[in-house]
Amino acid sequence: MTAVTPLVPQHSGLGDFTIRDVIEGQTAGQLIVAADDWGWWATLLSGDTIAPTTGIAQTVAEGLVRAGFLIRRGHRYQLTHTGHDVGKNRGFVRVAVRGWEPTFRQLSDSPHREYIPAATEPGEVARGCTDIARRRPEILEAIGRALATGAPGCTVDLGCADAGRVMALAGIAEQERFLGVDIEDGVIATAAAELAERGLDDRISLLAGSVQPEPEPPAWLATVDRGAVTTAMSFFLLHQLASDGDGIAAVLRGWMDWFPNLRRLVIGDGYLLEAPYWAQQPWFSPTYEIYHAVTGVRLWTRQEYEQAFAELGWTVRRRLEDHTMLVTSILERD
Numbered sequence: 243m244t245a246v247t248p249l250v251p252q253h254s255g256l257g258d259f260t261i262r263d264v265i266e267g268q269t270a271g272q273l274i275v276a277a278d279d280w281g282w283w284a285t286l287l288s289g290d291t292i293a294p295t296t297g298i299a300q301t302v303a304e305g306l307v308r309a310g311f312l313i314r315r316g317h318r319y320q321l322t323h324t325g326h327d328v329g330k331n332r333g334f335v336r337v338a339v340r341g342w343e344p345t346f347r348q349l350s351d352s353p354h355r356e357y358i359p360a361a362t363e364p365g366e367v368a369r370g371c372t373d374i375a376r377r378r379p380e381i382l383e384a385i386g387r388a389l390a391t392g393a394p395g396c397t398v399d400l401g402c403a404d405a406g407r408v409m410a411l412a413g414i415a416e417q418e419r420f421l422g423v424d425i426e427d428g429v430i431a432t433a434a435a436e437l438a439e440r441g442l443d444d445r446i447s448l449l450a451g452s453v454q455p456e457p458e459p460p461a462w463l464a465t466v467d468r469g470a471v472t473t474a475m476s477f478f479l480l481h482q483l484a485s486d487g488d489g490i491a492a493v494l495r496g497w498m499d500w501f502p503n504l505r506r507l508v509i510g511d512g513y514l515l516e517a518p519y520w521a522q523q524p525w526f527s528p529t530y531e532i533y534h535a536v537t538g539v540r541l542w543t544r545q546e547y548e549q550a551f552a553e554l555g556w557t558v559r560r561r562l563e564d565h566t567m568l569v570t571s572i573l574e575r576d
């Protein structure tokens with residue numbers, strides 16, 4: 243047998259993945275999400291240990307030990323340093339492993355297509371995104387404090403998912419009323435039931451519908467006291483609406499028309515970061531970029547956001563960065 247010479251150099255030297263990383267990473271991702279569904283990370287991050295009681299739970303715990311995320315103490319398990327990091331960042335894992343899997347799966351049948359439609363598990367994306375928000379409580383705190391500044395008003399969250407952010411912010415800005423709108427009626431129905439159960443439905447209302455500005459206003463808008471809305475916020479949706487529509491400024495202008503008394507905007511989104519090799523970007527950025535590239539949803543640069551804000555007379559009062567590319571801006575009018 244003669245050795246086959248690879249056509250291209252095997253290693254770029256820039257952090258190539260090995261076959262082991264690919265296979266074991268996938269399994270580790272599944273174990274992380276299952277452990278989250280059992281409430282393990284919340285327990286572990288609060289400083290407690292866990293004690294699996296079934297064979298399956300035991301196998302998952304041992305898998306997490308072998309991955310370096312847990313250590314065993316007798317029949318109980320506790321977090322390692324890396325496990326702490328994984329638990330804090332489990333929202334990213336959920337979005338990538340469960341939320342976006344239906345989109346990536348379509349690639350197999352789609353080599354001839356220019357783009358594939360985003361096909362997500364909406365409940366998984368909602369929960370993952372809320373967990374991503376919760377990992378940086380000081381950012382939620384800063385937004386909540388901004389909402390609590392000045393006379394109390396009404397804050398609308400456009401694309402609110404499971405209302406996780408709204409609930410957290412309602413606990414900080416205690417005089418503010420909130421309205422959340424999302425296109426996924428199942429996610430909204432589940433979130434509304436939770437709000438009622440927690441007795442939060444007097445200050446927080448949720449509606450199902452699209453927040454994409456169109457020539458005809460959406461039906462839900464007619465049921466809202468538009469003049470009462472003083473802050474509009476939107477997290478991790480503007481890039482998509484801007485891409486489907488006519489750019490960032492056009493979407494923001496549409497929201498300003500809907501809510502004529504806006505005095506504050508809070509916009510969180512993933513900014514475009516690019517690099518030729520996977521490992522040159524911060525983790526999750528390449529996944530985020532590739533997911534959007536295959537669905538044809540554009541990502542926008544920081545300059546593009548800031549140009550649109552300035553064009554419409556909004557000034558950035560605070561910029562809060564999480565994970566380099568996830569940026570929240572608190573804006574007020576000039």
Ligand SMILES: C[S@@+](CC[C@H](N)C(=O)[O-])C[C@H]1O[C@@H](n2cnc3c(N)ncnc32)[C@H](O)[C@@H]1O
Binds near residue numbers: 375407425477
């Ligand atoms: C990436 S998630 C972000 C969720 C949440 N804003 C957060 O950051 O935690 C995008 C959300 O926008 C919702 N969405 C997508 N298109 C929408 C539209 N046209 N109108 C309203 N909501 C939409 C999705 O259902 C999903 O809940």
